[in-house]
Amino acid sequence: MNVEQARAWITAIATTVEAEAETLTRLDSAIGDGDHGANLKRGFAAVRAALEGFEAHTVGDVLTKTGATLISKVGGASGPLYGSAFRAMGKALASPDVTTEQLGDALDAGLAAIRKLGGAQPGDKTMVDAWLPAVAAYRKKGPRAAAAAAEEGAKATTELRARKGRASYLGERSIGHQDPGATSTALIFRALA
Amino acid sequence: MNVEQARAWITAIATTVEAEAETLTRLDSAIGDGDHGANLKRGFAAVRAALEGFEAHTVGDVLTKTGATLISKVGGASGPLYGSAFRAMGKALASPDVTTEQLGDALDAGLAAIRKLGGAQPGDKTMVDAWLPAVAAYRKKGPRAAAAAAEEGAKATTELRARKGRASYLGERSIGHQDPGATSTALIFRALA
Amino acid sequence: MKKFINDPGDVVAQALRGLAAAHPELRVDPENQLVVRADAPVRGKVGIVSGGGSGHEPLHGGFVGPGMLDAACAGEVFTSPVPDAILAATRAVDGGAGVLHIVKNYTGDVLNFEMAAELAGDDDITVETVLVDDDVAVQDSTWTAGRRGTGATVIVEKVTGALAEERASLKDVAAIGRTVNERSGSFAVALTAATTPAAGRPGFDLPDDEMEVGVGIHGEPGRRRAPLAPAADVAALMVDAILEAKPATGTAIVLLNGLGGTPLLELYLLYGEVAALLESRDVRIGRSLVGNYVTSLDMAGASLTICHADDEILRLWDAWVRTPGLRRGV
Amino acid sequence: MKKFINDPGDVVAQALRGLAAAHPELRVDPENQLVVRADAPVRGKVGIVSGGGSGHEPLHGGFVGPGMLDAACAGEVFTSPVPDAILAATRAVDGGAGVLHIVKNYTGDVLNFEMAAELAGDDDITVETVLVDDDVAVQDSTWTAGRRGTGATVIVEKVTGALAEERASLKDVAAIGRTVNERSGSFAVALTAATTPAAGRPGFDLPDDEMEVGVGIHGEPGRRRAPLAPAADVAALMVDAILEAKPATGTAIVLLNGLGGTPLLELYLLYGEVAALLESRDVRIGRSLVGNYVTSLDMAGASLTICHADDEILRLWDAWVRTPGLRRGV
């Protein structure tokens, strides 16, 4: 992945998040506070604007800028979590062109950042449940497999009982609904495929 | 009408007002504030209680007590208006047994009290539009005709534009709805028939 | 009907019991539906009584206390109080300097207060009445019961209360009340209808894309129905109607009042539009108040009141007051 | 969706413009969504910053002013503010004695405030944090993100604000905030769901004969659904839940808080039931507050907060304060 491809990835995320904002909000209304779609739409619109005219020398520059902007503009739980993930990836990719393996390591660093900040375990019904299988699949079989694994991970959150984030307040009643954050993670990986 | 018959009239009003309270409230919701049924139900329940064990020597005693109780318990526009009407009737009937003609005069005195206090003209879409034709019919043809005339007068308010009371705020929009106060006046005369 | 009540037939008295528990500094009589300031009657001070149907809280009971009302009569929901209660309140606050009745112009309120004033006269209590009729949505009094009393009532109560506290005469207290009323105009827009406990359903049906314009505070429909509009347009509609009926003079006291079901976030947003418009019309906003003061149960909507004040009114508006609903300087 | 707004995507900044117009005594920055007390930073005084998602007005912006908060950050509706805004607020109120962050316990609020505190540390500003987690409807923190911060936030903000005004140290101000939180429990019941401007429809569907029990203030459904019940039963349910989690000690400060769409008449009625129940449980109510303080947009419902106070907390609760939402003694 080179700088232009990194930009293209982020733009693709922005586009898909915009298109799916209502779905994300609907999912978040069921077990959260109904703002996940609006949050990410606002965030990635700001990222799009921030990257315009921004001089990026490395892939990491693009991703770090993305992360910093998300932190500055999103708020909520997903802002710091996704923001930290992109910042961690940016830190790991300090060159103009990176290999698939390097990107795999960076995705893993992103996951680690989310887990460190949010403290979620796999199975807690969060974005971790899409991000984790996606990173594993990426390393073994590349971006398409990663997208499929994220999607599957997101779907599988439906059966889980939430133990982190807002959905955890619902206890048993969180079961039967797909996690919005895991769903947006699937969009991030779909944009990479 | 003797004292017992006067009591029976008031009891009959209480019963019919209770039965029709929801209708009155529905009518009052359309062009007023939706309390006319509750107001009269509360008022006549209090009248019923006040008359129990109350020693009445004249027809007037019964009606004056009724009027005073309505004033004390109803509130709103209809409390003072109906209360004053019954008090005026009571004043006019200071004997244990009264003739049809005397009752006719008393009903007219009741109407006069309503008009004096509220200042409504015929055609203003108020209780006056039922009370006025009822008194005229009572004098000419007795209680049944009075009840029919009141009913007809009440129905005819539908086409009128209100110029008094709460319905007047609606201007043109008051047209097409039957006046709640005229409707309850029809109940009062129905109970007399 | 979804309400925190026990029995639709016994709402007001039970709510007054709660008011009594929350405000030991008030004398509350749930039986007769009265709220009286604890130290009434205040010797030598004009007593001020207001009241009306319940469902408009904090009006009137929430404005009882030093610097504002001496007593409030709480009628049944949307039903004016009865003369007995008004008389009892009048007696309770008569400190020898006479009693002012502040009455919102509705047929029921007017008649019941009139009867009470007559009865008080029999007791040799001097009563003056200020009739509040600020709602400019009601246009022609030869065709109607006259303009309704709405938001300006708060300003009349505050200003007369402050002047009475200075031991002014009944005549002067009544006079300033009338001046405030004359200089005030109000206009309301509703997005939903109120549901009274007695009726159990909304007073009118309003489609999702429409609003009631020129609505009252008793669940009655408004002057007309209009398509739902942005806050900026609603503000313009209110400001236009008020300034047309009551052209600007002096410095304005502006009350943007929620009708009960509208969040404060929206009230502030709407107030921002109102303030910008008034500035563009060269109306100087001297004081403002944004919040729920004269409500209509759970009705979503807002009313705007503009009082073109003079220095004396501003001074009395700024004076100290200690009531559950309005507190300043103590 | 029926709301007084212009654009669902631009509600908070526009509402802050209205707040600025209504309260010239505050410094409002609609761009960065900050509300700062006019004389900040106050030299030698601990600065107090709170904030969170908007939609809970008057919390937090309405509690900015002498005696309470020095600054509030208003996030998007139901979305915690971003670290940049919190950092800007922290800088604006740092008078050299350190800054207290009052944070309601939600993942988003915690993470964003943490990041801001770290950044403030880089500026050599000492930050302490009080985490408010009073909602006893959330039970087991190994299964959840922990108890939510709700009504007790008002008491924490008032009490810490009063102590800071006396020039107490950051350590002491934080300590009393934590004590208030520990001694407080809250529980909410909703009759309808809130509608956010972004979603445009109620957060959940609730049948006409049911209520959400143990609900939060962000439109999320509650712990369970129950048949609609009389006010007396709702009061019992709230009181039981709170006293079980936080048994009585000392004198209680009781806050019966409306969630936005419930009329004051009903809140007082419900408070009457709560007060009677507490008396029967030998809980002494020392202070009470009934009204809309921590709302959830237009949600019909109420929350009860009981803080088992000590003398110091009562003294600070009674201290003077001058904010749009709470005013006393000035």
Ligand SMILES: Nc1ncnc2c1ncn2[C@@H]1O[C@H](COP(=O)(O)OP(=O)(O)O)[C@@H](O)[C@H]1O
């Ligand atoms: N502690 C956590 N660790 C990882 N992910 C989390 C955590 N808490 C919440 N999330 C994710 O954040 C999503 C919600 O994001 P969003 O709606 O934007 O924030 P908020 O809950 O503050 O409204 C959840 O669906 C979940 O996937």
Ligand SMILES: Nc1ncnc2c1ncn2[C@@H]1O[C@H](COP(=O)(O)OP(=O)(O)O)[C@@H](O)[C@H]1O
């Ligand atoms: N000025 C008036 N003269 C005669 N009748 C009136 C007048 N004003 C109102 N009414 C009658 O009172 C009725 C309303 O009574 P009610 O609903 O009990 O009182 P309110 O309008 O105070 O709620 C109207 O339908 C009308 O018939």
Ligand SMILES: [Mg+2]
């Ligand atoms: Mg959310």
Ligand SMILES: [Mg+2]
């Ligand atoms: Mg009526």
Ligand SMILES: [Mg+2]
């Ligand atoms: Mg009425």
Ligand SMILES: [Mg+2]
């Ligand atoms: Mg949120």
